[in-house]
Amino acid sequence: MNIVLGITGGIAAYKAPDIVRRLRERGAEVQIVMTASAEEFVTGTALQAVSGKPIRSNLWDKEAEAAMSHIELARWADVVLIAPATAEVMARIVSGGAPDLLTTICLATEAPIALAPAMNHVMWNNPATQANREVLEERGIHIIGPGIGSQACGEEGAGRMLEPDLIAITVFNLTGGKGEGLLEGRKVVVTAGPTREAIDPVRYITNRSSGKMGYAVATAAAAQGADVVLISGPVSLAEPPGLEVIKVESAMDMHAATHEAIDAAHIFIAAAAVADYRPVAIVEQKIKKKSESMSLELTRCPDILASVADLDAAPFTVGFAAETENLIKHARGKLEKKKLDMIVANRVGRDCGFDRDDNAVTVLWSDGEKSFPTSSKVELAHDVIELVAEHFFAKRGSETQSRLTVISNND
Ligand code: CTP
Numbered sequence: 001m002n003i004v005l006g007i008t009g010g011i012a013a014y015k016a017p018d019i020v021r022r023l024r025e026r027g028a029e030v031q032i033v034m035t036a037s038a039e040e041f042v043t044g045t046a047l048q049a050v051s052g053k054p055i056r057s058n059l060w061d062k063e064a065e066a067a068m069s070h071i072e073l074a075r076w077a078d079v080v081l082i083a084p085a086t087a088e089v090m091a092r093i094v095s096g097g098a099p100d101l102l103t104t105i106c107l108a109t110e111a112p113i114a115l116a117p118a119m120n121h122v123m124w125n126n127p128a129t130q131a132n133r134e135v136l137e138e139r140g141i142h143i144i145g146p147g148i149g150s151q152a153c154g155e156e157g158a159g160r161m162l163e164p165d166l167i168a169i170t171v172f173n174l175t176g177g178k179g180e181g182l183l184e185g186r187k188v189v190v191t192a193g194p195t196r197e198a199i200d201p202v203r204y205i206t207n208r209s210s211g212k213m214g215y216a217v218a219t220a221a222a223a224q225g226a227d228v229v230l231i232s233g234p235v236s237l238a239e240p241p242g243l244e245v246i247k248v249e250s251a252m253d254m255h256a257a258t259h260e261a262i263d264a265a266h267i268f269i270a271a272a273a274v275a276d277y278r279p280v281a282i283v284e285q286k287i288k289k290k291s292e293s294m295s296l297e298l299t300r301c302p303d304i305l306a307s308v309a310d311l312d313a314a315p316f317t318v319g320f321a322a323e324t325e326n327l328i329k330h331a332r333g334k335l336e337k338k339k340l341d342m343i344v345a346n347r348v349g350r351d352c353g354f355d356r357d358d359n360a361v362t363v364l365w366s367d368g369e370k371s372f373p374t375s376s377k378v379e380l381a382h383d384v385i386e387l388v389a390e391h392f393f394a395k396r397g398s399e400t401q402s403r404l405t406v407i408s409n410n411d
Helices: 011-025 044-051 062-067 070-076 087-095 101-108 121-125 127-138 164-174 212-223 251-261 304-309 327-337 377-410
Strands: 002-007 029-034 079-085 113-117 147-150 156-160 187-192 197-200 203-205 227-232 244-247 267-270 277-279 298-300 316-323 342-347 358-365 368-376
Touching: 002 011, 002 070, 002 101, 011 029, 011 044, 011 079, 011 164, 029 044, 029 070, 029 101, 070 101, 079 087, 079 101, 079 164, 087 101, 087 113, 087 127, 113 164, 121 127, 121 156, 164 212, 164 377, 187 212, 187 251, 197 277, 203 277, 212 227, 212 267, 212 377, 227 251, 251 304, 267 304, 267 377, 304 316, 316 327, 316 377, 327 342, 327 358, 342 377, 358 377, 368 377
Parallel strands: 002 029, 002 079, 079 113, 187 227, 187 267, 227 244, 267 316, 316 342
Antiparallel strands: 147 156, 197 203, 277 298, 342 358, 358 368
């Protein structure tokens, strides 16, 4: 796949070499086109080294134009990705202006265009930027992200550029270049994020799950060609493009949505941190403080994972085990008790697991296990999906084999 990677002038440009690396790892040829302001944040030398091609930045560079004109470059691209994309470049593309090489290529290309916005949250939420986003989306331009969280300026909000690996995967998804296609034609249902159990109209019980691991797993499955349904509790993550996202709040909602989606699913992955208990009743009006103490009566929520594993035509079922101690022992216990095919065990605590971008996991199955050291959740998700696919096919192979044996015995 030929990718023109446009880099514009935002602080997230320092992550551009990593994007190049991730795209090239997947076999893409990457031609970088920088704007003048991008050069304030990242050097052409570094980018040339990682991309293996001279950087293009100047529309009026006679030598470069003679080798491949901007029109040829626009035709060469199978996809034009701009990461980071500033508010300025979004506005420029909306207006159809072409004052530099990158915007000229955007006008001249027939390839899909994807933008990974990165800017201060106030700039992102500005009505002008939001109006531009809408116009771009209406025109079929893919907006990847942005993510939500702490920003380079020290503030919090929506506007962070998504992780390079997630950008790379999404670009491959958008353009039909789907990883190794391990799960082509398979339906995968994933639950992610926390659930919210209402106490009264303004209060609820929840947990610290960010949904990052479940979203990464769903995206990794889609990157392997699967048709993915992502059932998500309340999270502040952008919806990954190219898969069906169903938003839910409570454990009961998630249970219902899962059983609605599970029909014909080949694989079910329960990455959600579902509440184990919910208030017996939701109080209709806001509870007023009266006595010095109060107690809340809770009742068990249905175990979504166990209920899927228990179905007559259960899909290949994968659970997650979040533990603070005796990780492997507890995870193996859950694998057996819930009759799962696999379980992904991870440690949770003050400085690991929830609400972080990295993690370390051990995947267990009936007669084996494999550990993956600390790495980004996006990378881990890919490793986990590859392992799940391998075991899914191994199980189907042995099922087919035993069916054939039954048929031949009946003969
Ligand atoms: N899970 C679920 N529905 C629930 C509770 C958990 O589907 N009501 C799933 C989670 O998505 C995860 C797995 O079960 O894949 C393990 O969840 P965890 O909370 O770690 O274990 P529990 O079985 O709830 O046991 P405990 O809380 O006692 O550790």
